[in-house]
Amino acid sequence: MNTSEARYGGGVTLLLFVFIFLPLLAVLINVIFPGLFFGQIQSSSLGLIGEIFHRPLWKQSLLNSVTLALGTATFGTIIGGVLATIRARWNFAAARLLDMTAWVLLIAPSFMIAQGWVLFASADGLVHQWLGLTWVTSFIFQPAGLVFVMSLSKFPLAYLAIMAASEWNIRQFGYAARLNGAKPFTVWRTVELPLALPSYAAGWTLVFMDSIGDFGLPAALATVYKFPTLTYSIYSAIYQSPVRFDMAGVLAFYLVLILALAMTLLMVTLRKSRFDFLNARAVKLEKVKPRFAWIYNLSITVFLVVSLGIPIGTSAAVSLLKQAGGGLNAGNFTLDHYRELFAGQAGDHRLLGYLEGMYHSLAIAAAAALFSMLIGFVVAYMLTFTESRLKPLLQLFSIVSLAVPGVVLGIGYIFIWNQKWLEPLGLHLYGKPSLLVIAGIAGAIPYAVRVQLGAFGNLSSTMLKAAAIQGASVFERMRDIVLPMVRQSLLIAILASFGTSVFDLALASMLKPANYSLMPLVIDRAFEFSRYGYATAATVVSCGTVVLIIVLLQAVGRLVFRWLDGKKSR
Known part of the structure; x- marks a missing residue:
């Protein structure tokens, strides 16, 4: 050089x-050394690191973040894996729509997606006011519901990671195993799963890291549901009076530590992966048209309406209503919100x-x-x-x-x-x-x-x-x-x-x-x-x-x- x-x-x-x-x-x-950057050098406070297990808010923030991230990573990877497998093997009309939705969700800011879900599922939201489905509110605003909502917005990370690996034709290894007497489950367990496992691990890790560091969901939930996470508690520590740099530093330390462990898991998984099946004979999997294509099209469309249509559609609908709970009638439609927006007069x-x-x-x-x-x-x-x-x-x-x-x-x-x-x-x-x-x-x-x-x-x-x-x-x-x-x-x-x-x-x-x-x-x-x-x-x-x-x-x-x-x- x-x-x-x-x-x-x-x-x-x-x-x-x-x-x-x-x-x-x-x-x-x-x-x-808390206070070092503000001229208040104190003795080492490594003891504060252990305080997270004794201070209720700190402990709850850590527990909520880990629970949400683990649940989202697992459920989101399952969703992404199923969709990637279907997309790689079958050719159907809704496939391109699935790809487009995945990229939209990947780029869309999480706080806007979360706000759409809040407006849809809250006690005075659209699903309650328009459809009378009161159970949706109690389902969404609890840890399992939050995992469900976040999984629907984070699954593209797993989908894209698994999709890249699922497109390669590895059936020749399965045929060889079958010729030697292996049963279908044995072929899947000993051949297909080990080769696909690294992509699933990569997808799981990516969803986990993105979920545990997400700030948009807790920011949107703060108005209707108390669910402290590491990211939101860090933000609150900086913008409360007095400023709690000790709290912010400790919570940030644990967040970085968890992310470092996740990245280490990803690197170890990739290092132990087998890529020798991608040799000169490797070919892309040829997609075929399924026998009942309408089932795939209908299922994928319904899923996309739920994952993207509900949050985006709810936001668009509320922007045109005088009152979100006023129902669908001519008198409740308005463009006043847009007029206020451009006039700079929001009342x-x-x-x-x-x-x-x-x-x-x-x-x-x-x-x-x-x-x-x-x-x-x-x-x-x-x-x-x-x-x-x-x-x-x-x-x-x-x-x-x-x-x-x-x-x-x-x-x-x-x-x-x-x-x-x-x-x-x-x-x-x-x-x-x-x-x-x-x-x-x-x-x-x-x-x-x-x-x-x-x-x-x-x-x-x-x-x-x-x-x-x-x-x-x-x-x-x-x-x-x-x-x-x-x-x-x-x-x-x-x-x-x-x-x-x-x-x-x-x-x-x-x-x-x-x-x-x-x-x-x-x-x-x-x-x-x-x-x-x-x-x-x-x-x-x-x-x-x-x-x-x-x-x-x-x-x-x-x-x-x-x-x-x-x-x-x-």
């Missing part, structure tokens, strides 16, 4: 360390600023998407085309923020960037929008890197080596050779990063500057104040706006790429 590559590698490694790993490290240090001064919040959120997400794409481009280049000694660190840093919840990163940012000694240097970023941009970059980096690694993997290094021999610098090789060939992946990386940044409720809640409006906070605050019509109207407009922006940017990108290709061919 030459000096120029070393500079690029060192630069992006330092950025990832500051943006991602340093905040996490600060959280762990605060557990050992409550605490809800003003939606349009301003939308502008701020879109601008912050756009900046985070652009910078994360650039950083991801350099990281992907270093991982693919160099032999840098920093590659393990780049790989680690680019994955860590995918597993670490926003509330943990938020606390770390407060510890790091709220230091008085940074003020003369102009680096006291806490309370400034720039810190939200950095947080958005940290959250978007894993997506930007993974998207671009896929495109980089298809490129040959021969051209780059030839250009280097001719004296081309690293920047020139990136700009003139790699960039034109992976430009489509760069656009996808920007759009993926933009979509994941704009609705981040956890980081917006913890890092919001004073008197600074942000779109997720406006929606969450309106929901908290029981202004459901206003909140749902804001949800519909926000999601529609983001989807429209992504579609338009895709179209513009295709036109620009076509124009550039035409210009080169002249």
Whole structure:
């Protein structure tokens, strides 16, 4: 590796360390030395770690989070596994709809999905008022019901992981076993299950990590159901008076510890996996049309209506009703909530600023998407085309923020960037929008890197080596050779990063500057104040706006790429 590559590698490694790993490290240090980051150095407080088993709120938060995550991971993996198996083997009309719904649920902010379920299943919700099904309320607002709701929104993680493995035809191994006298159950137990087990373990782990770090569900439930979790209790500890950094630090420590154990389980499972069946004879499983295709279409459609239709449909319906419990009649329909939204007059001064919040959120997400794409481009280049000694660190840093919840990163940012000694240097970023941009970059980096690694993997290094021999610098090789060939992946990386940044409720809640409006906070605050019509109207407009922006940017990108290709061919 030459000096120029070393500079690029060192630069992006330092950025990832500051943006991602340093905040996490600060959280762990605060557990050992509480008050260190605020000039109140105390003796080691490792004894506080054991207090979680004696303090009721701390203990209940840990118990609730673990119960919810274990239940969701198990049930969500079962759902994802069944759907992935069906999708991989059979060809039916609703299959594409299933894929689209999985991606929508994967991208959709959890707090909006949870709010839809609250409006549907609460005591004065639509299912009670319109259908009279009172049992739904008692079912949903209890631990098993919360596992059910979260599983319906988290199953895509398991579905996509298992789907990738289920598409390969491994029946030849089963045929060999049958020829040697094995019965069908023995074939499944000794051949099919061991080969599929790593994908199920990966799916289970991904759902578990995403569930235990989720902030949206407890934030939405706080208005109607008391169910403290680690993430919400961490947030409450920071924003109560007096601030409880000791409590936040201990709970964050346990959250990080659980996530580290989950990631270790994932790595061990993958390391022990068998991939030798993916040899030159491996072929994709050929999908066939089932005999009773209508059963598959009907079953999948009903499932998708429940998993996506209920929360999204409920929010859309409530946004058009004067009173959610007023029933379906002409006199109860209204567009007033949308008028209030765009007029900036919600009848409550605490809800003003939606349009301003939308502008701020879109601008912050756009900046985070652009910078994360650039950083991801350099990281992907270093991982693919160099032999840098920093590659393990780049790989680690680019994955860590995918597993670490926003509330943990938020606390770390407060510890790091709220230091008085940074003020003369102009680096006291806490309370400034720039810190939200950095947080958005940290959250978007894993997506930007993974998207671009896929495109980089298809490129040959021969051209780059030839250009280097001719004296081309690293920047020139990136700009003139790699960039034109992976430009489509760069656009996808920007759009993926933009979509994941704009609705981040956890980081917006913890890092919001004073008197600074942000779109997720406006929606969450309106929901908290029981202004459901206003909140749902804001949800519909926000999601529609983001989807429209992504579609338009895709179209513009295709036109620009076509124009550039035409210009080169002249």
